[in-house]
Amino acid sequence: MTEGIWHGGDLARARALFPDAPTPWIDLSTGINPIPYPLPPLPLSLWQRLPGADDEAALLAAARTAYRVPAAAGVVAAPGTQILIDLLPRVLPALVGAGPVAVLGPTYAEHALAWRQAGAAVIETATLAGADDAASMVVVNPNNPDGRSLPAGDLARLAARCAARGGMLILDEAFADFKPEASLLPGLPAATIVLRSFGKTYGLAGVRLGFAIGETGATAALRAAMGPWAVAGPALAVGTQALADTGWLAQAGAARAADAARLDALLSPLGRIVGGTALFRLLAAPAAPSLFAHLGRHGIYVRRFQNETTWLRFGLPGDAAAWGRLEAALASFVPPVDSA
Amino acid sequence: MTEGIWHGGDLARARALFPDAPTPWIDLSTGINPIPYPLPPLPLSLWQRLPGADDEAALLAAARTAYRVPAAAGVVAAPGTQILIDLLPRVLPALVGAGPVAVLGPTYAEHALAWRQAGAAVIETATLAGADDAASMVVVNPNNPDGRSLPAGDLARLAARCAARGGMLILDEAFADFKPEASLLPGLPAATIVLRSFGKTYGLAGVRLGFAIGETGATAALRAAMGPWAVAGPALAVGTQALADTGWLAQAGAARAADAARLDALLSPLGRIVGGTALFRLLAAPAAPSLFAHLGRHGIYVRRFQNETTWLRFGLPGDAAAWGRLEAALASFVPPVDSA
Numbered sequence: 137m138t139e140g141i142w143h144g145g146d147l148a149r150a151r152a153l154f155p156d157a158p159t160p161w162i163d164l165s166t167g168i169n170p171i172p173y174p175l176p177p178l179p180l181s182l183w184q185r186l187p188g189a190d191d192e193a194a195l196l197a198a199a200r201t202a203y204r205v206p207a208a209a210g211v212v213a214a215p216g217t218q219i220l221i222d223l224l225p226r227v228l229p230a231l232v233g234a235g236p237v238a239v240l241g242p243t244y245a246e247h248a249l250a251w252r253q254a255g256a257a258v259i260e261t262a263t264l265a266g267a268d269d270a271a272s273m274v275v276v277n278p279n280n281p282d283g284r285s286l287p288a289g290d291l292a293r294l295a296a297r298c299a300a301r302g303g304m305l306i307l308d309e310a311f312a313d314f315k316p317e318a319s320l321l322p323g324l325p326a327a328t329i330v331l332r333s334f335g336k337t338y339g340l341a342g343v344r345l346g347f348a349i350g351e352t353g354a355t356a357a358l359r360a361a362m363g364p365w366a367v368a369g370p371a372l373a374v375g376t377q378a379l380a381d382t383g384w385l386a387q388a389g390a391a392r393a394a395d396a397a398r399l400d401a402l403l404s405p406l407g408r409i410v411g412g413t414a415l416f417r418l419l420a421a422p423a424a425p426s427l428f429a430h431l432g433r434h435g436i437y438v439r440r441f442q443n444e445t446t447w448l449r450f451g452l453p454g455d456a457a458a459w460g461r462l463e464a465a466l467a468s469f470v471p472p473v474d475s476a
Numbered sequence: 477m478t479e480g481i482w483h484g485g486d487l488a489r490a491r492a493l494f495p496d497a498p499t500p501w502i503d504l505s506t507g508i509n510p511i512p513y514p515l516p517p518l519p520l521s522l523w524q525r526l527p528g529a530d531d532e533a534a535l536l537a538a539a540r541t542a543y544r545v546p547a548a549a550g551v552v553a554a555p556g557t558q559i560l561i562d563l564l565p566r567v568l569p570a571l572v573g574a575g576p577v578a579v580l581g582p583t584y585a586e587h588a589l590a591w592r593q594a595g596a597a598v599i600e601t602a603t604l605a606g607a608d609d610a611a612s613m614v615v616v617n618p619n620n621p622d623g624r625s626l627p628a629g630d631l632a633r634l635a636a637r638c639a640a641r642g643g644m645l646i647l648d649e650a651f652a653d654f655k656p657e658a659s660l661l662p663g664l665p666a667a668t669i670v671l672r673s674f675g676k677t678y679g680l681a682g683v684r685l686g687f688a689i690g691e692t693g694a695t696a697a698l699r700a701a702m703g704p705w706a707v708a709g710p711a712l713a714v715g716t717q718a719l720a721d722t723g724w725l726a727q728a729g730a731a732r733a734a735d736a737a738r739l740d741a742l743l744s745p746l747g748r749i750v751g752g753t754a755l756f757r758l759l760a761a762p763a764a765p766s767l768f769a770h771l772g773r774h775g776i777y778v779r780r781f782q783n784e785t786t787w788l789r790f791g792l793p794g795d796a797a798a799w800g801r802l803e804a805a806l807a808s809f810v811p812p813v814d815s816a
Contacts, residue, residue, distance in 0.1 A: 143704070145526040163525070172524050184512050185503070186485040186681045215555040215684070218703035226566055226701060246703065253700060335526075342523045342709025344555070360593060361566060363558035363586065364483070368708050369682025 170454025172339030210355030217346030225254030235271025271303030283411035510794025512679030550695030557686030565594030575611025611643030
């Protein structure tokens with residue numbers, strides 16, 4: 137049922153589109169940090185035994201500190217944020233009945249899909265005014281793919297309006313780790329669920345680890361839908377260690393910000409940098425479809441968009457070879473005459 | 477919400493109950509194979525990138541072959557079987573409305589809990605006759621903890637009755653890998669969902685991998701509730717390789733059957749062997765509470781039962797040291813006079 141939505145990261149699709157491209161593929165189609173947190177040693181026991189309640193508690197404690205979670209709020213860990221997006225409308229069916237759910241977009245498409253599948257009336261709007269009739273709202277903040285960040289005051293007002301209407305504010309902070317001042321935590325308003333993602337910032341998307349933070353009734357309902365061992369033992373161990381490593385986060389944030397500036401300098405001659413985060417940049421250019429194909433033929437996979445054909449999102453190259461191939465491919469691109 | 481249910485495997489509880497026990501703890505409280513499938517090398521890319529659609533497809537193909545899934549049936553992979561148990565009543569709400577759900581017990585307690593949480597009327601029955609009024613049934617086959625196996629003909633009749641009543645047969649085959657003749661696959665009846673678990677047989681419970689097999693509408697609904705990347709990249713790779721390794725399965729099954737016979741010989745003097753599988757044995761003995769405490773003081777953790785106080789379930793020791801400590805501890809046990 138999600139086959140219709142394009143996602144980054146599926147290189148099988150890139151290989152099918154460009155079977156003659158040089159390898160290895162350079163995958164810039166995601167917002168995943170290409171320099172991962174160094175995997176700690178993982179004792180065999182983490183693979184062998186069921187994760188213990190103490191392992192889960194240690195992870196949740198690390199998440200509370202890293203994300204500055206208010207003491208009264210609940211935290212639940214999941215095998216990735218995506219499953220939380222899919223479960224939220226199912227475990228909180230009262231939200232579907234409370235009224236329309238507005239998704240501030242364009243943004244990550246799975247939010248709207250999950251609410252529609254649960255029977256909600258979904259309003260996809262590019263402006264806050266377009267959400268005036270909504271009981272609940274989904275805001276990805278900072279936003280993917282354009283990096284748009286709403287001020288905390290605006291978000292608090294949205295949360296209060298949702299609360300008054302029996303709805304909730306779903307705030308997806310998947311890209312807030314490198315921009316902690318953009319997070320609504322620790323001042324979490326009522327009727328607000330914050331989603332945090334481990335894999336992108338720490339470059340370990342295959343681990344599958346995400347969090348929902350909010351009122352304890354909501355987080356307990358999510359936990360009940362997944363049961364006691366939904367997060368793998370190695371994921372609990374890696375997450376617990378990485379979330380406590382504030383030194384790594386600081387240096388990685390600075391390094392990726394420098395990479396993002398370097399990427400902007402490469403892309404600016406080709407169009408307009410709409411925005412982004414330290415992990416991806418969004419380019420708007422009339423020649424985007426041609427550029428996508430040109431890069432694909434050079435073994436470089438970037439993210440295009442079904443409804444925004446002039447956009448391309450670029451993740452960060454991870455090493456000198458990838459930077460070199462990207463620079464060379466961009467330098468050899470000649471836009472078609474009709475898009476110049 | 478599962479705090480009230482006792483599970484094996486949580487050594488933190490053992491340490492709290494017996495703080496002065498010698499270490500390392502010998503955990504016999506689970507049905508997890510103590511000799512795991514050898515972990516293959518796991519390239520860093522499995523941790524870094526989102527699992528691809530091709531990775532998931534490869535796992536599902538391996539599962540279809542290993543479990544002998546009929547071509548027309550759907551298969552969905554999940555981060556462990558537990559989440560499937562919790563999601564089933566939520567994604568198939570019509571079953572809750574169709575009538576009572578009978579759970580043939582005593583068995584794994586999370587089945588009844590999940591259906592109760594979803595609002596179903598749950599009948600826990602020790603006999604098939606006790607399920608006569610049920611629209612749906614849950615049967616763990618072979619059963620945990622007593623190893624009871626129903627004949628395929630009985631199961632097919634139950635499935636047909638459930639189908640006629642608008643219900644389904646939920647058949648948990650978590651312990652069928654070493655006893656493939658007990659599986660209702662490949663002759664899967666209509667209105668039947670079969671659950672298969674990876675972690676127990678392959679000794680890798682921390683990986684979190686399980687499967688639901690049945691009509692495509694049901695498996696697609698489960699997949700939609702979890703989204704596209706619920707199973708971690710390393711889990712997909714380990715599962716794909718292990719499920720195709722029929723040689724390992726055959727030798728492991730023979731070795732564990734020999735271990736189970738050795739365990740029976742040790743336990744028989746203490747009571748009655750109710751049954752079990754190649755991965756655990758169930759002992760019935762009036763002195764079970766004393767034996768549990770005696771073993772705990774020797775750093776050996778076995779599984780006791782809230783509602784069956786004369787039962788203890790023993791998993792298999794994993795090495796000579798564990799066998800030796802178990803033999804010594806059993807030999808030094810003196811039942812209390814009032815339970816002799």
